[in-house]
Amino acid sequence: MLRFSILALFWLFFLPSVWLHAQCFELVWADEFDVNGPPNPEYWGYDLGAGQNGWGNQEIQVYTNSAQNVRVADGKLIIDALKLNNVWTSARVKSQGKLSFEYGKVQFRAKLPAGAGTWPALWMLGDNLTSVGWPACGEIDVMEHVGRDPGKIHGSLHSPSSSGATVNTGTTIVPDFDDAFHDYEAIWTEESITFLVDGDAYYTYQPAFQNPNNWPFDGKFFLIMNIAMGGTFGGDNQYPNGVDPSLNSARMEVEHVRIYQEISGVSIEGEQNVEPFATGLTYTLSGLQEGTFNWTVPPGATITSGQNTPTITVTWGETPGAVSVAAVGLCNTYTASLFVENTAIPQGASYILDDFEDDNHERWAAEPGEGNSFIFTESGGALNIAYDVTAPGENPTAVLNLEQAVNLSTYSKMRVRARTFNTSGTVNMRIDLFDRNGTATNASPVFKLEPLVDNGEYTIYEYEFDGDWQSSFPNAGALVDATRIAGLNLYINYGIFGSVGSDEIWLDYIEMVDPKRVNGLPEVLSAAGFVLSPNPAQHTLTLSMDKVSGQLPEMQCHLYNLQGVRLLSRHWRHPEAEAMQLDIEGFPSGLYVLALYSGGEVATRKLIIE
Numbered sequence: 001m002l003r004f005s006i007l008a009l010f011w012l013f014f015l016p017s018v019w020l021h022a023q024c025f026e027l028v029w030a031d032e033f034d035v036n037g038p039p040n041p042e043y044w045g046y047d048l049g050a051g052q053n054g055w056g057n058q059e060i061q062v063y064t065n066s067a068q069n070v071r072v073a074d075g076k077l078i079i080d081a082l083k084l085n086n087v088w089t090s091a092r093v094k095s096q097g098k099l100s101f102e103y104g105k106v107q108f109r110a111k112l113p114a115g116a117g118t119w120p121a122l123w124m125l126g127d128n129l130t131s132v133g134w135p136a137c138g139e140i141d142v143m144e145h146v147g148r149d150p151g152k153i154h155g156s157l158h159s160p161s162s163s164g165a166t167v168n169t170g171t172t173i174v175p176d177f178d179d180a181f182h183d184y185e186a187i188w189t190e191e192s193i194t195f196l197v198d199g200d201a202y203y204t205y206q207p208a209f210q211n212p213n214n215w216p217f218d219g220k221f222f223l224i225m226n227i228a229m230g231g232t233f234g235g236d237n238q239y240p241n242g243v244d245p246s247l248n249s250a251r252m253e254v255e256h257v258r259i260y261q262e263i264s265g266v267s268i269e270g271e272q273n274v275e276p277f278a279t280g281l282t283y284t285l286s287g288l289q290e291g292t293f294n295w296t297v298p299p300g301a302t303i304t305s306g307q308n309t310p311t312i313t314v315t316w317g318e319t320p321g322a323v324s325v326a327a328v329g330l331c332n333t334y335t336a337s338l339f340v341e342n343t344a345i346p347q348g349a350s351y352i353l354d355d356f357e358d359d360n361h362e363r364w365a366a367e368p369g370e371g372n373s374f375i376f377t378e379s380g381g382a383l384n385i386a387y388d389v390t391a392p393g394e395n396p397t398a399v400l401n402l403e404q405a406v407n408l409s410t411y412s413k414m415r416v417r418a419r420t421f422n423t424s425g426t427v428n429m430r431i432d433l434f435d436r437n438g439t440a441t442n443a444s445p446v447f448k449l450e451p452l453v454d455n456g457e458y459t460i461y462e463y464e465f466d467g468d469w470q471s472s473f474p475n476a477g478a479l480v481d482a483t484r485i486a487g488l489n490l491y492i493n494y495g496i497f498g499s500v501g502s503d504e505i506w507l508d509y510i511e512m513v514d515p516k517r518v519n520g521l522p523e524v525l526s527a528a529g530f531v532l533s534p535n536p537a538q539h540t541l542t543l544s545m546d547k548v549s550g551q552l553p554e555m556q557c558h559l560y561n562l563q564g565v566r567l568l569s570r571h572w573r574h575p576e577a578e579a580m581q582l583d584i585e586g587f588p589s590g591l592y593v594l595a596l597y598s599g600g601e602v603a604t605r606k607l608i609i610e
Helices: 002-022 054-058 521-528
Strands: 026-031 045-047 070-073 076-084 087-090 092-094 104-111 118-126 139-145 152-158 169-173 182-188 193-197 200-205 221-229 249-261 267-270 281-286 292-296 302-305 311-315 321-328 333-344 350-354 364-367 372-379 382-389 397-406 413-419 429-435 459-464 485-492 501-513 530-533 540-545 555-561 566-572 580-583 590-598 601-609
Touching: 076 221, 087 221, 104 118, 104 139, 118 249, 139 182, 152 193, 152 200, 169 200, 221 249, 267 321, 267 333, 281 321, 350 397, 364 372, 382 485, 413 429, 530 601, 555 580, 566 580
Parallel strands: 333 397
Antiparallel strands: 026 249, 045 092, 070 076, 076 087, 076 249, 092 221, 104 182, 104 249, 118 139, 118 221, 139 152, 152 169, 182 193, 193 200, 267 281, 281 311, 292 321, 302 311, 321 333, 350 501, 364 397, 372 382, 382 501, 397 485, 413 459, 413 501, 429 485, 530 540, 540 580, 555 566, 555 590, 590 601
16 A cells, blocks of 8 residues: 555656656747837737726736836837836736637746835736636736745636635746746646746646636636736735835846647638739748748749748739648648639729720630520620520520639629610520639529610619629529639520520620729719710810819720720820810711720710711
8 A cells, every 4th residue: 555655646746747748839929029119019908007906916006008117129028117206107918809828838038026015927817807707717827926035936826716815826946037037937738737937847736626616727818917016915014015115116028928839730821812913922820930931832923031930921923823831840740731812903993894995705605505696796895795595594694704813802883884775675684793613693682784775875784792792503502702703694585584586785894893982983073074065066076174173083085886886085194184175077977975984994975976
């Protein structure tokens, strides 16, 4: 029995040490405090004021976010407690609501202040503090030092079963605490929490049976760094307020805060939809911050900075491809890859999907179905589609495949300028957008070009896709990826709405508009008092603005007949300063359309020539 007891004690004594050496942690996050100024607001906020009952401990300091009390300088976070007119100010920075973690190793590398009444702390509280309160949220004091006991470092835990003057605590001595930087650490697992200084463990808490009273340490915790003055724990009873009256300042410096965790894999974060030849793209390896990093990018792309670091900057080429990395950490080798699409990012208020200005309709494919036929003819800046349909149930479709995907997440309104005479009475049209994966906006409601105007005049049809990015076939309920739109399906004389017949339609342009942007070209022209005169006209047409109050964009002016043939083009360079005249001598009498283009937008006016 004696031998068994001794053996059991041996294992109980050495088990934490053996376990510590069996763990392998990778650096997953760090703040090295390498940018002078206030602490990085992405990670750090502040507690402010005197707190209730001196932050519950009868402390005497007032916390501020003043640069006098807290700042980053020379590669360190500096917290200064200062006395002015017998009032102490200090700082308490925290990552609450910005950064938290569960399990792993946290390391603060710090130099501590000396002086009776100082109470610096590097510690953590549970994310659920605001919902369950303290001590139910749990508290992990990685390092506390009270100036009345120079060099005595405390590592403590607070829980409902033991809080305030907790019994779950350990201490160690660091003689040069105020002259040198040391690593104050805690290793936190599902079973235990161990406190260390410079890698040497001095206390482990490991309850045999866990429950919410003794183990509220099963959720995410946030970080806190502060200097308190006086108080029930930090004060020195020989002084009236617990602080040496000869003390006027106290400083804590923190070189870094690091979080290490066991990881099973890594991932790359960065933009997946980029424009050709985009510059300044950043890609970051998430989950590993220390090691060697070998990045690769597709042909045509260039790594401009950051090779062998967790973050690279890239100038893209003109083809899609994968950004990849092979990373060697402390524990393992990890690989990750992120496929990046070449995606157009619209500029201005609208984006032209096709305006048929290049007399090249190769991007359009005919999928009429068996028994049906399409004939595409492009001329005069318009696409004519002549169809012969004997089987509308085949859903005759003209497909536009974009040369590159486009991000239409904010450009959600479609405008289509089309015309038809509908002599057969069979013309009906519908347009679905589809993404890079082929998922289409075919769930009801859909964009039907109606009510149909069949007098042969160009008409603008509009539809707002925002909120209608859903698909019903083949994956019911799937969402179309509006950031990677690859084309559209134009259904003509289709389905149950179709009937046997032949006819033709003309398309002048198809564009997507940002509905949240005001001052599109039509609105600009209206506000500037655009005048087209005379109308009707005979020999000369004058374009002018009569209410302009500032500079207007340059415009391209096209005149079309009703067959969609462009008859003339002029560049209007300074519409705010000078009128422009168009010579229409000799044009046949009839109805025409004047189109003004600028910044991817178009505005139209009807014109009668006599």
